[in-house]
Amino acid sequence: MAVDLPKRAYSGSVRKITIGQGDKSFVVGGETAFPFYTFEGEMPHEPRFGLEVLDYEPEDWAPHLLEVYGDVVKDPGAWAKKCVEFGADMVQVYLQGTDPNDKNLGADHAVEVVGKVVEAVDVPVSVWGTANNDKDVEVLRAVAEKFTGKRLCIGPVEEGDHKQLGAACLAYKHVAIASSPIDINLAKQLNVLLGNLGVTNENLLIDPTVGGLGYGLEYSYSVIERARTAALTQQDERLQFPMYCNLGKEVWKTKEAKLPDGEMNLGEARPRGILMEATTASTLLAAGADILIMRHPEALKLARQMMREMLAD
Secondary structure (H helix, E strand, C coil): CCCCCCCCCCCCCCCCEEECCCCCCEEECCCCCCCCCCCCCCCCCCCEEEEEEECCCCCCCCHHHHHHHHHHHHCHHHHHHHHHHCCCCEEEEECHHHCCCCCCCCHHHHHHHHHHHHHHCCCCEEEECCCCHHHHHHHHHHHHHHCCCCCCEEEEECHHHHHHHHHHHHHHCCEEEEECCCCHHHHHHHHHHHHHHCCCHHHEEEECCCCCCCCCHHHHHHHHHHHHHHHHHCCCHHHCCCEEEECHHHHHCCHHHHCCCCHHHCCCHHHHHHHHHHHHHHHHHHHCCCEEEECCHHHHHHHHHHHHHHHHC
């Protein structure tokens, strides 16, 4: 006997945003129902996965994460190519070395590193700063200007630097990643501010800020879910944007991902870290993530497999 599932019609939808340019560009968003509720609406564009490249050779990564990439971590361009070989839809350049509390490298360094990555790959590229507003304005604005028209995704664009970075994205034709600290009201407020500045709806992504498994993931889930509910059921135009989730660095900075085999009765280190990242990604997919930036290619593969199985059902 067939069972007729109750269905709900939604009055709102998520905007479609084009990421990158050229043959390897892709579209995210467009959902007219909750994630994977394809019996109620459309999910026309599957979520996309990126891998992360640092601007200098990592010094504190877990050994079993570093060994996946080998010597390419010494060269951002070669590293980016390896990410694409591993199946990444896009590459994120994390400018960790520009952090005043790290190596405090300058804008010239950032422009050089981003240039190597843009030259090396034909997939979309995002550029991630340090969340130090003053330094990000200096560095990310220089990157935006140098690569005018390349349609980079640039973040984090926060309330404290939204005027400068929003204007840079607008002037140099890039996509702004609006970042707020796990709060739906602050996310909406920032989107309003960027809209007032002139950043168009076709050039905006939401970064809700995410935590890794065991480190605030449930709060991230709740904020994404509430934003998607407002977008679909309340037609809240300032929350109808795709979600950009920068999860890799949050997972791999935890002690559980770095502890060696057998510590704290946590078993083998390698599968532990991979499963922590894949579980975090899968959870965020269920909440409504559209772009997920990860670090371990096997975790990416597991999350993508789960996503496609869900879409096939």
